[in-house]
Amino acid sequence: MAAYNSDESEFVAVYGRRRVGKTYFVRHALEGKITFDHAGLSKPIMKEQLAAWQSSLRDAGLKVRRPKSWIEAFDALKVIINASKDKKKVVFIDEMPWMDTQHSGFIPALENFWNKWASARKDILLIVCGSATSWIIKKVIRNHGGLHGRVTKRIYIQPFTLEECEMYAKKRHLGMSRSQIIECFMVMGGIPYYWSLLAPDKSLAQNIDYLFFTKEGELYNEFDDLYASLFKNPDKYIDVITVLGTKKIGMTRAELIAAGKFEDNGALTKVLEELEMCGFIQKYASLKYAHKNAVFQLIDAYTLFYFRFIMQNTRSDKSFWSHQQNTPVFYNWCGLAFERVCMAHTEQIKKALGISGILTDICAWRSEDAQVDMVIDRDDSVIDLCEIKYAKKEFSVDASYHKILQQKIESFYNNTKTKKSIHLVLISANGMVKNEYCDDFQNVISSDALFE
Secondary structure (H helix, E strand, O other): OOOOOOOOOOEEEEEEEOOHHHHHHHHHHHOOOOEEEEEEOOOOOOEEEHHHHHHHHHHHOOOOOOOOOHHHHHHHHHHHHHHHHOOOEEEEOOOOOHHHOOOHHHHHHHHHHHHHHHHHHEEEEEEEOOOOOOHHHHHOOOOOOOOOOOEEEEEEOOOHHHHHHHHHHHHHOOOHHHHHHHHHHHHHHOOOOHHOOOOOOOOOOHHHHHHHHHHOOOOOOOHHHHHHHOOOOOOHHHHHHHHHHHOOOOOEHHHHHHHHHHOOHHHHHHHHHHHHHOOOOEOOOOOOOOOOOOEEOOHHHHHHHHHHHOOOOOOOOHHHHHHHHOOOHHHHHHHHHHHHHHHHHHHHHHHHHHHOOEEEHHHHHHHHOOEEEEEEEEOOEEEEEEEEOOOOOOOOOOHHHHHHEEEEOOOOOOOOOOOEEEEEEEEOOOOOOOOOOOOHHHHHHHHHHHHH
């Protein structure tokens, strides 16, 4: 509400992944205070975009013919603002990236509206929003033209954490245990819209079967809808994430190019940047004493679930997920997906380790003979090598695994040449069995810590 109560006109950019709740956030925060409310159409046709704008103008009380250009469209908006008696004239433009159709002149018209008119006043709150995060960042926040430096506030709407998912599940009376909340997070991530579709009278497995594996389910076609709504040419983006989805620890750019037979050019750089901006992949800077190349890793929970299961449902089994429970394929996926859950909760892991106030670099690490699920490189001369294990019961270290752990430490020392102390950390869904090897780990973190 700081922007609403400001003594100056404010230009606010709200962005985040599709379905994360951006529109709900704005309308809930400013309920009853929005002077002009508009949402772009998914159809990339300028005439239809302007017709939709005309409809929004009429909803705001201005009867006009369809604007012939965006300059004319924003001129009509000025009429509404001038006629408004609202203390703060709130203009909310949702799904703005869809409005920037080819040769439409939308961005210059927006620049003209803000720079020559709105910013000169003290009573306007312009809020722009869109799921195409890369567009919002490049065309608005990092604009190098007329909108350069014009955004006064930016709000990044992040997915729910496990703690927030638990709070939401309780509010909805979903009756889910923490292990089920983690499993649901591994399928859906913390995307509020997905969670809102869970029915309280169904088990988690029944919900997933219905939503993802039946044609009546709201998320049956989500994969195609998701990427088509964000990118004008989604195939090249899907090609990249498909290749990244084959390797759990991620790939360097060179490995990605070799595996996907991509051309090493600026177009690939653009795809990787936009996928990262939209929250589908994470670029991990390599450990400063390890590989020089950064690693790109697919982190979107739903996309990983799609590749591993939805694509594999060739028989159109409506109870596919129920039939996968307790199978080797299911547990193999759980191990990978739980690693992503932990990577999404590094602040909670740092809190459990008592190092919240210490600067850290976090990444995955690998060499030719070893790999570590998570490395926490700390500024207090310690490096935590984190083993992440998902199991229904307490994890047990035996003699063979004890040997593997020692080999990992040796490989890490040899490859990184670090002078820091090495601590082994176990992050286990259900804790650890006390035996002769449990002292291998300086710290053991259970999944409960991820909810803190």
